[in-house]
Amino acid sequence: MSESSPPAAPPTLRWVGDALTGSLELLDQTRLPGEVVTLSCRTDEDVFGAIRRLSVRGAPAIGVSAAFGLLLGVRQALAPTPGPMKGDRAAFDAALAASAEKLAASRPTAVNLFWALARCRRALSAEPDLSPGDALVRLLEEAQAIEAEDRAMCAAIGRHGADLLPEPAGDGELGLLTHCNAGGLATAGDGTALAVLFEAHRRATDAGRRVRVYADETRPLLQGARLTAWELTRRGVPTTVLCDSAAASLLATGRVHAVVTGADRVAANGDAANKIGTFPLAVLAHRFHVPFYIAAPTSTFDRELASGKEIPIEQRDAAEVLNYGGLRTAADGAEAYNPAFDVTPADLIAALVTERGVIPSPTAEAVAAHLADA
Numbered sequence: 410m411s412e413s414s415p416p417a418a419p420p421t422l423r424w425v426g427d428a429l430t431g432s433l434e435l436l437d438q439t440r441l442p443g444e445v446v447t448l449s450c451r452t453d454e455d456v457f458g459a460i461r462r463l464s465v466r467g468a469p470a471i472g473v474s475a476a477f478g479l480l481l482g483v484r485q486a487l488a489p490t491p492g493p494m495k496g497d498r499a500a501f502d503a504a505l506a507a508s509a510e511k512l513a514a515s516r517p518t519a520v521n522l523f524w525a526l527a528r529c530r531r532a533l534s535a536e537p538d539l540s541p542g543d544a545l546v547r548l549l550e551e552a553q554a555i556e557a558e559d560r561a562m563c564a565a566i567g568r569h570g571a572d573l574l575p576e577p578a579g580d581g582e583l584g585l586l587t588h589c590n591a592g593g594l595a596t597a598g599d600g601t602a603l604a605v606l607f608e609a610h611r612r613a614t615d616a617g618r619r620v621r622v623y624a625d626e627t628r629p630l631l632q633g634a635r636l637t638a639w640e641l642t643r644r645g646v647p648t649t650v651l652c653d654s655a656a657a658s659l660l661a662t663g664r665v666h667a668v669v670t671g672a673d674r675v676a677a678n679g680d681a682a683n684k685i686g687t688f689p690l691a692v693l694a695h696r697f698h699v700p701f702y703i704a705a706p707t708s709t710f711d712r713e714l715a716s717g718k719e720i721p722i723e724q725r726d727a728a729e730v731l732n733y734g735g736l737r738t739a740a741d742g743a744e745a746y747n748p749a750f751d752v753t754p755a756d757l758i759a760a761l762v763t764e765r766g767v768i769p770s771p772t773a774e775a776v777a778a779h780l781a782d783a
């Protein structure tokens with residue numbers, strides 16, 4: 410390790426051990442960047458709580474964690490103390506359904522949660538003859554497959570997205586603006602939007618060029634200032650944090666050449682829900698003729714929803730808006746409006762980037778063609 414390397418941090422999520430005795434370790438994102446703390450989850454209740462309070466967050470990471478949470482839920486029901494699984498396969502399937510229902514209630518917007526739970530249940534219903542013990546091992550294999558696939562998806566998204574980015578004229582710096590955290594902390598890999606920015610930085614460095622990432626602080630929970638800036642600076646990417654409300658004046662300077670964000674759910678027509686504050690960025694990007702890209706794996710697409718109007722938007726605790734750093738800052742008696750996500754209409758999105766490639770100027774037809782056989 411060189412002298413300037415930051416201390417190693419634990420991965421965002423990691424399964425440790427076998428199906429019968431293992432646990433899910435999560436890097437507690439509520440403590441970053443000040444403290445690096447690992448949570449050990451041994452029940453689905455632990456995972457539910459971690460998702461709900463945003464110790465683990467970001468659409469793909471929520472999905473992967475929920476898959477491991479499902480295993481923990483079934484194990485807790487059928488082997489609450491160390492030892493072989495009790496009950497028959499019907500008891501296993503009932504515990505699986507109950508745990509999936511519990512985990513699905515943790516957060517409403519990121520479709521990866523429901524996608525991962527449904528995928529695990531399908532894998533088990535395809536093998537009805539497995540004993541409870543073997544079915545638990547099968548569940549672990551499926552959760553680990555989801556995790557490994559997510560990692561590969563991030564890498565592919567990074568390459569496809571970086572191919573879209575312009576080269577600034579002369580020896581100018583490529584300026585890239587992002588919102589919230591769609592990085593390694595939000596996935597099992599290098600992220601979605603941040604994978605694009607990391608790849609752009611790597612390519613620019615190889616070519617002797619410069620990249621700067623502008624990270625919106627992302628009120629009210631500061632995922633941009635706390636998490637995105639932490640990831641970028643640890644990897645040596647020049648990083649500038651700005652108040653969300655400074656984006657218009659930054660774009661007006663011409664220093665931003667593309668805006669890249671992630672998504673929590675993309676509807677069949679290409680409308681995309683992402684962290685509150687993403688939609689205004691897309692409007693601003695349109696105003697300043699800067700391309701606005703959304704990077705998300707196909708597991709974030711919800712073909713059952715015709716448009717973004719149908720995406721359920723999480724409303725969070727008023728205290729997140731009325732307080733700051735644990736202290737009340739809003740006048741007594743004021744109420745809060747605190748949707749966690751907004752929906753960017755497809756016509757403001759220059760391209761959706763997935764692990765399969767790019768959907769330029771997304772429409773329902775283009776999204777359907779892109780997802781065919783997915």
Ligand SMILES: CSC[C@@H](O)[C@@H](O)C(=O)COP(=O)(O)O
Nearest residue numbers: 466467468589591595671672684
């Ligand atoms: C690759 S993560 C994409 C999105 O999940 C991310 O941008 C986002 O909005 C996360 O919101 P959060 O409330 O922190 O879970």
